[in-house]
Amino acid sequence: MRVLHTSDWHLGRVLHKEPRAQDHDEVLEEIITIARTDKPHLIVHSGDLFDHATPSHPDQKKALLVLQELEAVAPVVVLRGNHDSASLFRVFATAAGPRSRIHYIDSPRDPKNGGVLRFPGPDDTVLRLAVLPFVHANRHLDMLGDPDRWRSAYADRIGAMERALADELLRDFDPRRDIAMFTAHLHLNGANLSSERKAHIADYYATDIAQIPAVSYAAFGHIHKPQPLPGKVTGHYAGSPIQLDFGELGETKSVVLVDVEPGRPAEITLRELSGGRRLRCFHGTLDELRTEAAAIGRDLCQVTIRTPAPDSTLSEQVRAIIPDATVLQVIPDCPGQTLPIVTPDDGVAGIEPDMPELFDRYLASDGTKDVLAEPVSRMFADIWSCLEDERPFLVPEEDTLTQPIDADLRRPTEENL
Structure with missing residues (x-):
């Protein structure tokens, strides 16, 4: 069976007051084309469909239309991520109806009552998929208690859920015809972070990779940088399909195609995504900017210009030099003048601080x-x-x-x- 794994679309994202709608339009059309071309038997979205729990009507409509296009290719499973609304997912599921091939996973499920989904494949194969959407730590922890216990308490709680799902996932498992997969929206200890919401990748949200069920492939969401899962587990963070923030500067985005057969290791192929504007930081003089103008094209830019003295026309000059680009910020850099730039205290440049x-x-x-x-x-x-x-x-x-x-x-x- 073939599975298409995507994640962390974050529809409704705005960067420095610039909506990312056109970037999403391009990359989502690209994902639809990949699905139609590669013809997966199952499509998994591992969480954060939206950037906010209360997405706009246009963003809701966009999500539904794209999921319907994917549903026409294969069944679709969508996990709720930490940015998504469980109540909105329930509304979507009700509106889709019981015959829909789109499965909205709004909350953790009893392993024997929806926690493990089954999908028939060719040659009588059956793909079993255990599902675990995002779980909030403050539903299980005393946030004003001993901080040294937070990490272990959350990881232990998630580990118990994963073990329960594994028991059902592998119950009466026939390795000659059954395929086991697991999908979750979690922060795994050892993953390479980029621009995720700080409140939900704190140390006490890190979970233990050793608790993941023994599966052919683990489809994870939450971390925006596409990467294999840490350790020896076969799986991937599919990552975000566009560069969402300057913490993702230079990242190559992709979706994951997974070919799985009973009793054989999964074959993993990355399909690179080129849709959407790239992010770029420039620091130099106006003359140096003119030299790089052709390469900048229509990128989303944060521009710092070195000048010998303050210049009130700097923004206009920059926009005239790179007219096709979207200039998010022009920052003067000259002796005797300082401009405070809001950056996180952890030293990851370009990520806007949250509240x-x-x-x-x-x-x-x-x-x-x-x-x-x-x-x-x-x-x-x-x-x-x-x-x-x-x-x-x-x-x-x-x-x-x-x-x-x-x-x-x-x-x-x-x-x-």
């Missing part, structure tokens, strides 16, 4: 009053994640964040009444 990171910078500069900054930071990140993912936030006991206050100050007295 929890900005809040941490506020805490670093202004601090908190009467309470520890670390639990406040964790709670803010948790609240922000709940808002983006349309989930309720469970407020802990009121005194959790007030424990550092002197007990005497909380006793009613004549002085503080």
